[in-house]
Amino acid sequence: MAHLKNPVTQNDHSTGNPQSGRILVEYGDYQCSHCGIAFPLIRKLLRQYGDDLLFVFRNFPLQESHPAAVIAALAAEAAALQGKFWEMHDILYENQAELSADNILGFAATLHLDMSRFSQDWRSQQLLDRVERDLEGGLRSGVNGTPTFFLNGERYNDYDETYQSLAMLMEA
Amino acid sequence: MILPTNTPAPDFALYATPDKQVKLSDFRGKKVILAFYPADWSPVCSDQLAVYNESLKLFQAANAQLLGISVDSKWSHKAFSEDRHFQFPLLADFEPKGAVAKLYGIYDEKEGLAQRALFVLDEDGIVQWSYLSPIDVNPGADGILDALDTLNNVIS
Known part of the structure; x- marks a missing residue:
């Protein structure tokens, strides 16, 4: 059974209730259509159970399959430096079919980010290193495609692209 | 039976591109991952x-080289690699069909396919780790990464 080799820390991007005993980690790729299917399901899960759940998103960009996956991941990380990780995360998934560099700059403007800072951070080696660390941690933890979920450190293998299969986590 | 660990990996020569064969022994001095x-x-x-x-x-x-192997032809591999932007060779175990998969003990006679099997070989071409995955x-x-870490720790 695959388990998470790198525990969730303060450096992770999380939403929900940090005090809850349930930590759900998703390894995802912004250009992966299966992650696009999971996106509204996760949102629904957080709406319904946000008090009983901490949700963490980590980057797993399959860049050879998805040419915009890395620039999208970097955009979310750059937005995070201005306190808007989840806003960028959401807008990227909502516009998954149109992830060009120009459009991403447009998303940053929509979110009222400091554009010169965003443009600089978006290209920074530091953020690229962070995205690669996420990817490496995922590879070492047995992430075998996206999305892959871990509940409290154990890989969750029963997700089948239905809301029910995610809601089952809340009974575990 | 899947080839056991601590045995020398059988050498082979297979097409990696439509006009070029690679031999396993060409990679001596490197670790090799056979997928x-x-x-x-x-x-x-x-x-x-x-x-x-x-x-x-x-x-x-x-210091490891990855080689993918299936019974598909070199032309199928070429198209597949180009479509998916693979940056590692796919070898065609095509004629005689599945001969290398048979040598490694992971040929599925009924389906006529290589099973989903992984081998990590050390620098001397000895099988140090293997894994046979359920087909689906x-x-x-x-x-693989754990096996490579273990090998590197043993050496250092």
């Missing part, structure tokens, strides 16, 4: 190879 898989284009294999494609930096850091399960890269 046998059932078929080009099938969904599970494609996900598995896409994950390995993103793992190449980690494999290289461990993508085994990911963690087992």
Whole structure:
């Protein structure tokens, strides 16, 4: 059974209730259509159970399959430096079919980010290193495609692209 | 029976491109990861190879070369590789069909396919780790990375 080799820390991007005993980690790729299917399901899960759940998103960009996956991941990380990780995360998934560099700059403007800072951070080696660390941690933890979920450190293998299969986590 | 650990990996020469064969023994001095898989284009294999494609930096850091192997022809491999931007060779175990998969004990006679099997060979071509995955399960890269770590720790 695959388990998470790198525990969730303060450096992770999380939403929900940090005090809850349930930590759900998703390894995802912004250009992966299966992650696009999971996106509204996760949102629904957080709406319904946000008090009983901490949700963490980590980057797993399959860049050879998805040419915009890395620039999208970097955009979310750059937005995070201005306190808007989840806003960028959401807008990227909502516009998954149109992830060009120009459009991403447009998303940053929509979110009222400091554009010169965003443009600089978006290209920074530091953020690229962070995205690669996420990817490496995922590879070492047995992430075998996206999305892959871990509940409290154990890989969750029963997700089948239905809301029910995610809601089952809340009974575990 | 899958080839056991601590045995020398049988040498082979297979087409890596339409006009070029590679020999396993060409890679002596490097670790080699052999990833046998059932078929080009099938969904599970494609996900598995896409994950390995993103793992190449980690494999290289461990002085390891990845070779994918299936019974598909060199022309199918060429199209598949180009479509998915694979940055590692796919070898065609095509004629006689599955001969190398048979040598490694992971040929599925009934289906006429290589099973989903992984081997990690050390610098001397000795099998140091192997794993036979259920046919419909993508085994990911963690087992390979753990095996490479173990080998590197033993040496250092």
